[in-house]
Amino acid sequence: EVQLVESGGGLVKPGGSLRLSCAASGFGFSGYTMNWVRQAPGDGLEWVSSIRSTSSHVYYADSMKGRFTTSRDNAKNSLYLQMDSLRAEDTAVYYCARTRYTGYTEVIDYWGQGTLVTVSS
Amino acid sequence: QSALTQPASVSGSPGQSITISCTETTSDIDDYNFVSWYQQHPGKAPKLMIYDVSNRPSGVSNRFSASKSGNTASLTISGLRAEDEAVYFCSSYTSSSTCVFGEGTKLTVL
Numbered sequence: 371e372v373q374l375v376e377s378g379g380g381l382v383k384p385g386g387s388l389r390l391s392c393a394a395s396g397f398g399f400s401g402y403t404m405n406w407v408r409q410a411p412g413d414g415l416e417w418v419s420s421i422r423s424t425s426s427h428v429y430y431a432d433s434m435k436g437r438f439t440t441s442r443d444n445a446k447n448s449l450y451l452q453m454d455s456l457r458a459e460d461t462a463v464y465y466c467a468r469t470r471y472t473g474y475t476e477v478i479d480y481w482g483q484g485t486l487v488t489v490s491s
Numbered sequence: 492q493s494a495l496t497q498p499a500s501v502s503g504s505p506g507q508s509i510t511i512s513c514t515e516t517t518s519d520i521d522d523y524n525f526v527s528w529y530q531q532h533p534g535k536a537p538k539l540m541i542y543d544v545s546n547r548p549s550g551v552s553n554r555f556s557a558s559k560s561g562n563t564a565s566l567t568i569s570g571l572r573a574e575d576e577a578v579y580f581c582s583s584y585t586s587s588s589t590c591v592f593g594e595g596t597k598l599t600v601l
Contacts, residue, residue, distance in 0.1 A: 414595040427588070429587070465537075472542055472543050472546075474543055478539070480539075481536040483536050
């Protein structure tokens with residue numbers, strides 16, 4: 371069974387930093403592109419970042435470029451999101467999600483339960 | 492504003508069918524043939540319901556179907572049930588390997 375378990379969320383002051391982790395199990399983690407997707411309270415889904423299986427390419431949403439850094443450790447089956455210079459508008463539930471290739475394109479097929487990040491003074 | 496536009500809400504009675512649309516509003520989507528749909532209940536993670544426009548993952552009810560015409564994809568839920576009440580998001584990838592989501596449509600089962 372595919373499992374994605376996020377951790378590291380919490381309350382942080384504006385301008386502060388936080389590192390999220392995602393522990394993956396139940397599938398060959400090293401063979402999959404992984405993502406971070408966030409959801410502000412009462413709002414929709416916003417894709418944050420993705421990282422290829424070998425870390426060869428990392429992609430970010432424009433509003434996160436330069437502040438967020440996505441990395442992974444395939445030996446530990448773990449995904450990370452380092453968030454710096456946090457703003458109030460970064461307050462959201464952050465989901466770890468897996469991408470698989472369908473044969474035609476890519477699709478996010480599994481999601482963790484999310485970890486809440488609150489940016490407030 | 493998302494590159495994928497969805498109605499904010501739809502509603503239907505049990506047993507009825509409803510359709511949720513998802514319209515591409517920019518040229519950034521890389522081959523808009525490959526739309527996926529997610530269901531999200533309050534406080535829960537999204538669940539993949541449809542991928543590659545009309546394919547259902549294993550375990551998803553065949554009451555859920557989807558199609559595409561031009562730049563608009565549609566999700567249809569037939570035989571509405573109370574448990575279908577949720578928010579539904581469409582999604583696609585862009586030509587720059589980023590992912591976009593629609594704003595979400597809240598389905599109310601009357």
